[in-house]
Amino acid sequence: xxxxxxxxxxxxxxxxxxxxxxxxxxxxxxxxxxxxxxxxxxxxxxxxxxxxxxxxxxxxxxxxxxxxxxxxxxxxxxxxxxxxxxxxxxxxxxxxxxxxxxxxxx
Numbered sequence: 001x002x003x004x005x006x007x008x009x010x011x012x013x014x015x016x017x018x019x020x021x022x023x024x025x026x027x028x029x030x031x032x033x034x035x036x037x038x039x040x041x042x043x044x045x046x047x048x049x050x051x052x053x054x055x056x057x058x059x060x061x062x063x064x065x066x067x068x069x070x071x072x073x074x075x076x077x078x079x080x081x082x083x084x085x086x087x088x089x090x091x092x093x094x095x096x097x098x099x100x101x102x103x104x105x106x
Contacts (some may be wrong), residue, residue, distance in 0.1 A: 008027070023074060047088060
């Protein structure tokens, strides 16, 4: 299981691939594969077979998972893409820290 530096509802920027430069929100993270689904990025066509709710079937667009190595967290304080560091607080809990401005992210 890989450790990932992003979490659900984080603001990220895509740094590689077809959607390079897009800034969006993380829908969910799949830590087992090291991938995340980001709103509006890595769109793929999905064929839908006919069902009772959708009798015609058809083709829909949906987001596919993107590797977390292609994502960079946007610091909420300085609003810039940044690397993430970990800091241990006095009570033993760990928080993510912006490497650019030093602000706590969690």
